[in-house]
Amino acid sequence: xxxxxxxxxxxxxxxxxxxxxxxxxxxxxxxxxxxxxxxxxxxxxxxxxxxxxxxxxxxxxxxxxxxxxxxxxxxxxxxxxxxxxxxxxxxxxxxxxxxx
Amino acid sequence: xxxxxxxxxxxxxxxxxxxxxxxxxxxxxxxxxxxxxxxxxxxxxxxxxxxxxxxxxxxxxxxxxxxxxxxxxxxxxxxxxxxxxxxxxxxxxxxxxxxxxxxxxxxxxxxxxxxxxxxxxxxxxxxxxxxxxxxxxxxxxxxxxxxxxxxxxxxxxxxxxxxxxxxxxxxxxxxxxxxxxxxxxxxxxxxxxxxxxxxxxxxxxxxxxxxxxxxxxxxxxxxxxxxxxxxxxxxxxxxxxxxxxxxxxxxxxxxxxxxxxxxxxxxxxxxxxxx
Numbered sequence: 001x002x003x004x005x006x007x008x009x010x011x012x013x014x015x016x017x018x019x020x021x022x023x024x025x026x027x028x029x030x031x032x033x034x035x036x037x038x039x040x041x042x043x044x045x046x047x048x049x050x051x052x053x054x055x056x057x058x059x060x061x062x063x064x065x066x067x068x069x070x071x072x073x074x075x076x077x078x079x080x081x082x083x084x085x086x087x088x089x090x091x092x093x094x095x096x097x098x099x100x
Numbered sequence: 101x102x103x104x105x106x107x108x109x110x111x112x113x114x115x116x117x118x119x120x121x122x123x124x125x126x127x128x129x130x131x132x133x134x135x136x137x138x139x140x141x142x143x144x145x146x147x148x149x150x151x152x153x154x155x156x157x158x159x160x161x162x163x164x165x166x167x168x169x170x171x172x173x174x175x176x177x178x179x180x181x182x183x184x185x186x187x188x189x190x191x192x193x194x195x196x197x198x199x200x201x202x203x204x205x206x207x208x209x210x211x212x213x214x215x216x217x218x219x220x221x222x223x224x225x226x227x228x229x230x231x232x233x234x235x236x237x238x239x240x241x242x243x244x245x246x247x248x249x250x251x252x253x254x255x256x257x258x259x260x261x262x263x264x265x266x267x268x269x270x271x272x273x274x275x276x277x278x279x280x281x282x283x284x285x286x287x288x289x290x291x292x293x294x295x296x297x298x299x300x301x302x303x304x305x306x307x308x309x310x311x312x313x314x315x316x317x318x319x320x321x322x323x324x325x326x327x328x329x330x331x332x333x334x335x336x337x338x339x340x341x342x343x344x345x346x347x348x349x350x351x352x353x354x355x356x357x358x359x360x361x362x363x364x365x366x367x368x369x370x371x372x373x374x375x
Contacts, residue, residue, distance in 0.1 A: 012240050016332050047363055051244070051324035058243060 005092040006099050013059050014092050018044045019052045023061060023093065026085045034069070034080035053083055061089040118345035121168075122303065124161045125296045131157060132293035139286050158292065168347060178219025188213035191234060197250045204254055204320045206230075212250070214239075223249055225256045232257075241329055248317055248325035255316030256309070265305045299347065306348040314355055315362060323363040330356050 005011045014020055021042045026033060035053065039046040056062040063086050068077030131154055139147060191197065191212035201210045208230040220235045232253045241249060318326055334352035337344040345351035 009240060013242070016328065017335050018328075018331060045360065045363065047324055047366070048327060051322075051328055055243065055245070055328070 003095055003099060005095040010059055010061070010088075010092050011096050011099070013055060014061065014089075014096065016052070018042065018048060019056060020093075022049060022052055023056065023085060023089050026062065026083060027090065027093075030084070032082045032084040034082050036080075038083065050081075053081070056089075060086055061092065062086065117343045117351065118303070118347060119343075119351075121161070121164050121347070122300070124157060124164060125300050128154075128157050128161055129293055129296035129300065132289045132296065136289040136293070139289055154289075161296075175219050175221075179217065182217045182219055186216040186218075188215040188217070188233060190214075191232075196247065197232075197254070200247060200250060200320060201254050201257075204251070204258060204316065206254060206258055208257065210254065210257060223253055225253045227257055230257050241332075244321060244325040245329050248321040249329060251317030251321040252313045252326065253317075254320070255313040258316060265302060265309065268301050268305050303347050307350045310349050311355070311358060314359060318359055318362045323359045323366060327356055327359045327363065330359070 014023060021044070022038055025038055025041050033041070035046055035049050038044075038053075039049045042049065044052075053062055053064060057064055062083050064081050064083040066079060067082055069080050069082075071078045131150075135142065135146070135150055136154065139150065142150065191214045194212045197212050198210060201208075211229070211231045212234060213231060214234050214236055216236050217233075220233050221237075223232060223234045223238060225232050232250065234249075238246075238249070314326060330352045334344055334356065337352065343351040343353065345354075
């Protein structure tokens with residue numbers, strides 16, 4: 001059904017200014033980004049990014065995994081939340097663009 | 101969180117910010133006290149000059165306050181009129197809200213209702229009966245965000261602060277200026293001063309209550325969900341050329357800024373790469 005995500009309210013969740021910026025940023029980085037990286041790219045507080053990612057993950061627009069990554073200045077790995085968008089995010093964005 | 105939508109009628113041509121109204125009320129109050137309070141002792145020329153300044157300020161204040169009062173009336177009538185057609189139903193997830201109320205130390209049994217009543221444009225609280233009305237149109241906020249909204253409303257119930265609002269409004273609006281200016285001022289100037297002072301006092305106490313409710317809600321649920329809700333509402337109100345401020349509520353930008361301060365002081369993040 002066309003505009004399916006507008007009707008079921010998913011688009012409304014994505015229409016938050018920060019969330020749409022986060023999703024667009026993640027769509028540009030297919031390998032995924034972790035919270036601090038998203039925060040610096042989007043210019044939103046890291047804790048707010050974390051909250052928005054929770055909302056987006058609940059809605060099935062973003063998938064996140066926890067993993068260890070090497071960071072400069074740290075001998076041991078640092079635990080990060082790596083986030084990638086799901087195919088649903090692209091479809092919702094498409095719906096929004098069409099409706100505009 | 102109750103807010104009056106002032107973006108309809110001729111009010112839509114004005115940028116909706118209570119800051120302008122506040123400035124006009126302050127100007128009118130100051131003018132009413134001095135030189136307005138001494139109107140009877142002025143020479144004729146000064147009295148005419150005063151009225152040339154006073155009347156336009158009063159006209160502007162009346163003009164800017166008209167949408168507010170008409171919408172207040174519209175909301176009150178709407179609430180009563182649509183009550184039968186859209187009766188409030190008990191909120192389906194009230195267990196979660198009651199748990200939050202307990203966590204916030206509220207002893208009263210809080211009743212939560214959801215409603216389709218078009219006059220209920222945002223959640224509001226009846227402090228005297230410890231009830232919260234939540235419009236179904238706000239179901240767009242889910243999970244933690246919705247809980248944060250309830251946290252804000254519950255904080256209103258917590259200390260029944262609205263009582264103070266009514267007391268301050270009644271005392272300042274009724275007695276103070278009658279005593280101070282009543283002997284020397286003419287009736288209109290005295291009444292205008294009383295009205296302005298009452299409005300400003302109500303606005304001051306109400307804005308403070310809202311800020312406290314934001315802090316209380318943020319302490320119970322976390323600042324991030326509430327910031328997210330306000331950012332979404334701010335975005336919506338910008339489309340209506342409003343900053344979200346009203347007689348009873350501070351602008352969203354101010355509330356978001358204060359909540360960010362709380363967010364920064366919350367316990368450290370669990371993981372280096374984010375929570």
